[in-house]
Amino acid sequence: MDAMVRELSYAQAIQEAMAVAMDMDERVFLMGEDIGVYGGAFQVTGDLVDRFGTERVIDTPISELGGAGVAVGAALTGMRPIFEFQFSDFATLAMEQIVNQAAKMRFMLGGEVSVPVVMRFPAGSGTGAAAQHSQSLEAWLGHVPGLKVIQPATPYDAKGMLLAAVADPDPVMIFEHKLLYKAKGPVPEGYYTVPIGKADIRREGRDLTIVATSIMVQKALDAAATLEAEGIDVEVVDLRTIRPMDRQTVVDSVKKTSRLMCVYEAVKTLGIGAEVSAMIAESEAFDYLDAPIVRLGGAETPIPYNPELEKATVPQVPDIITAARDLVKGVR
Amino acid sequence: MAGASKAVADSRANLPFVYRQYSAEQLKQVLYKMYLIRRFEEGAEESYMRGLIHGTMHLSIGQEASAMGICMPLGEDDQITSTHRGHGHCIAKGAEVKRMFAEFFGKTTGYCKGRGGSMHIADVAKGNLGANGIVGGGIPIAVGAALSSKMMKTGKVVVSFFGDGANNEGAFHEALNMAAVWKLPVIFVCENNGYGMSTSTARSTAVKNIADRAAAYSMPGVIVNGNIFSEVAEASHKAVERARAGEGPTLIESKTYRHRGHSKSDRNRYRTKEEIEDWMSNRDPITLFENELREFGFIDGPGIEAIREAVAREIADGIEFAKVSPSPDVRETGNYVYTEQA
Numbered sequence: 001m002d003a004m005v006r007e008l009s010y011a012q013a014i015q016e017a018m019a020v021a022m023d024m025d026e027r028v029f030l031m032g033e034d035i036g037v038y039g040g041a042f043q044v045t046g047d048l049v050d051r052f053g054t055e056r057v058i059d060t061p062i063s064e065l066g067g068a069g070v071a072v073g074a075a076l077t078g079m080r081p082i083f084e085f086q087f088s089d090f091a092t093l094a095m096e097q098i099v100n101q102a103a104k105m106r107f108m109l110g111g112e113v114s115v116p117v118v119m120r121f122p123a124g125s126g127t128g129a130a131a132q133h134s135q136s137l138e139a140w141l142g143h144v145p146g147l148k149v150i151q152p153a154t155p156y157d158a159k160g161m162l163l164a165a166v167a168d169p170d171p172v173m174i175f176e177h178k179l180l181y182k183a184k185g186p187v188p189e190g191y192y193t194v195p196i197g198k199a200d201i202r203r204e205g206r207d208l209t210i211v212a213t214s215i216m217v218q219k220a221l222d223a224a225a226t227l228e229a230e231g232i233d234v235e236v237v238d239l240r241t242i243r244p245m246d247r248q249t250v251v252d253s254v255k256k257t258s259r260l261m262c263v264y265e266a267v268k269t270l271g272i273g274a275e276v277s278a279m280i281a282e283s284e285a286f287d288y289l290d291a292p293i294v295r296l297g298g299a300e301t302p303i304p305y306n307p308e309l310e311k312a313t314v315p316q317v318p319d320i321i322t323a324a325r326d327l328v329k330g331v332r
Numbered sequence: 333m334a335g336a337s338k339a340v341a342d343s344r345a346n347l348p349f350v351y352r353q354y355s356a357e358q359l360k361q362v363l364y365k366m367y368l369i370r371r372f373e374e375g376a377e378e379s380y381m382r383g384l385i386h387g388t389m390h391l392s393i394g395q396e397a398s399a400m401g402i403c404m405p406l407g408e409d410d411q412i413t414s415t416h417r418g419h420g421h422c423i424a425k426g427a428e429v430k431r432m433f434a435e436f437f438g439k440t441t442g443y444c445k446g447r448g449g450s451m452h453i454a455d456v457a458k459g460n461l462g463a464n465g466i467v468g469g470g471i472p473i474a475v476g477a478a479l480s481s482k483m484m485k486t487g488k489v490v491v492s493f494f495g496d497g498a499n500n501e502g503a504f505h506e507a508l509n510m511a512a513v514w515k516l517p518v519i520f521v522c523e524n525n526g527y528g529m530s531t532s533t534a535r536s537t538a539v540k541n542i543a544d545r546a547a548a549y550s551m552p553g554v555i556v557n558g559n560i561f562s563e564v565a566e567a568s569h570k571a572v573e574r575a576r577a578g579e580g581p582t583l584i585e586s587k588t589y590r591h592r593g594h595s596k597s598d599r600n601r602y603r604t605k606e607e608i609e610d611w612m613s614n615r616d617p618i619t620l621f622e623n624e625l626r627e628f629g630f631i632d633g634p635g636i637e638a639i640r641e642a643v644a645r646e647i648a649d650g651i652e653f654a655k656v657s658p659s660p661d662v663r664e665t666g667n668y669v670y671t672e673q674a
Contacts, residue, residue, distance in 0.1 A: 055483070061513065065502055065506055066510055067472075069473050070472050072473055073413075073474060073476020073480070074479050077477040096469065105462070106668050109448060109456065109668075110443070110444035110448065111668035113454075
């Protein structure tokens with residue numbers, strides 16, 4: 001019998017995934033700042049503390065480095081911690097434990113240990129929180145062998161990928177765009193997983209491949225709907241995982257459409273778009289390209305406070321429409 | 333008190349802690365291991381000089397009593413996190429020197445299959461969760477292991493070794509605070525050898541004693557002479573009892589000295605020859621322990637000689653084992669980055 005499917009918000013889907021994981025496995029527990037009675041800065045853990053108690057929903061002091069290290073140590077010794085950063089920006093305070101310890105422990109010890117820690121990072125701009133609470137740092141962590149880095153774009157994927165992350169024996173970093181928390185979508189009850197390392201073709205098309213991540217997936221789909229009226233048929237690939245990246249799905253899509261655009265919120269240079277572009281340039285899909293590759297990414301600035309400026313620093317639907325139109329029509 | 337009759341116990345009543353607590357056999361084994369640590373590091377240093385080991389290493393020669401004393405009351409299930417100066421901790425926790433040599437030689441038979449080297453030596457089966465190349469890196473990890481112990485009710489105690497340099501890292505303060513707030517079964521052991529690389533604690537640290545920092549985290553702060561085995565073991569014993577009773581963490585400051593430089597690049601310009609000579613001649617931990625064992629009648633000259641010879645054999649066999657062991661295949665460079673899944 002198929003599981004009941006309801007409409008849940010992205011935040012509710014994550015909360016449900018954590019509850020399912022904790023019900024299934026007593027080794028799973030939550031750590032983070034104000035995730036208990038407060039419910040988390042974005043109410044993602046919500047009332048889980050009432051159900052699972054303070055022993056399994058642990059409020060940490062404001063100690064990102066130490067807290068991340070405790071999660072790593074617990075994972076190393078048999079537990080399955082899910083560690084919430086209050087904002088993804090605070091990963092900067094914990095990079096030592098993430099990059100030097102969690103990512104490398106298994107390798108440095110010759111395969112004698114695994115570090116099954118899950119870290120959740122509320123990310124992205126659009127909340128008026130300015131430069132230190134709005135960054136998209138996923139590519140930083142995507143550069144580190146030993147980590148897996150995912151960016152679910154829908155409530156369905158947010159639940160399924162979190163459950164896959166908890167089951168994964170290695171450290172998984174989940175970047176959750178804060179503006180997605182209220183987005184709704186169908187989510188089955190109970191346990192299911194969405195595989196890490198597999199992209200998803202969210203819309204099939206013939207004229208152009210848009211590889212998008214996180215909140216940019218929906219923006220690309222909105223742009224595609226407008227472009228369809230103009231006779232431009234866009235394929236939207238939701239990358240979902242940035243390490244390990246699903247090369248084959250992107251290559252196959254570009255071979256079909258002969259045009260590639262990458263859309264992501266993080267700063268444009270040295271980011272995911274560069275990686276996807278290079279991946280295509282190095283692949284058999286290169287010969288299929290009918291036009292130069294286009295990247296739409298964040299501006300080369302910190303995220304500003306003023307709402308108009310803030311919007312202007314990251315790609316918006318009209319930007320995608322214009323760039324896609326120019327790309328397909330050969331306007332450069 | 334294993335192996336000691338009441339009469340023997342009475343005769344020991346006025347002796348220092350370890351001579352009341354442990355049998356003669358156990359104490360001779362401690363001397364054996366202190367020599368094993370010393371000779372292992374000398375063997376590693378010599379192999380480095382001869383070009384058999386590359387990279388660098390950080391020797392703990394002069395700190396053997398600290399490693400052995402702290403590990404003495406620990407069981408095999410108890411766990412430690414160690415440091416870049418961690419060879420002594422590794423041996424004290426039960427590692428085999430042949431597999432340690434093999435790791436230094438970069439061989440597949442090494443503890444990390446040649447992927448970690450000196451700075452990442454570990455022996456997870458014996459409870460050593462690993463040395464660490466990052467100063468202070470292991471401290472929060474030890475707190476996490478102690479959290480696992482508490483949550484899974486395994487009764488394990490976790491020891492985090494670190495140096496005086498680490499006490500100025502944020503990780504130290506964050507970790508001690510959390511361990512105290514959550515009353516975790518963890519023991520923080522600062523091996524204060526006087527210098528963070530070249531910078532003395534007087535120049536780097538605002539408090540006179542690192543143990544003074546324990547007050548900020550509402551835990552006992554204990555200072556011991558790290559070169560006297562019995563003093564260290566007694567402090568560790570009390571901290572282990574406190575941890576096992578669910579009363580929370582302890583900070584032990586073990587004041588000691590490294591005879592060698594920080595690493596292989598050290599020219600020793602920040603300390604005097606006289607200072608080094610004083611520690612080597614007058615406060616060597618092995619000599620001090622050996623003298624006590626003799627004085628209290630636990631061992632005689634031939635007994636000591638037998639230990640030295642047995643250690644020399646184990647070291648020679650270990651180096652030979654490392655030399656003849658196979659190197660990893662370069663085609664396997666990508667192994668162990670992720671857990672292999674079916």
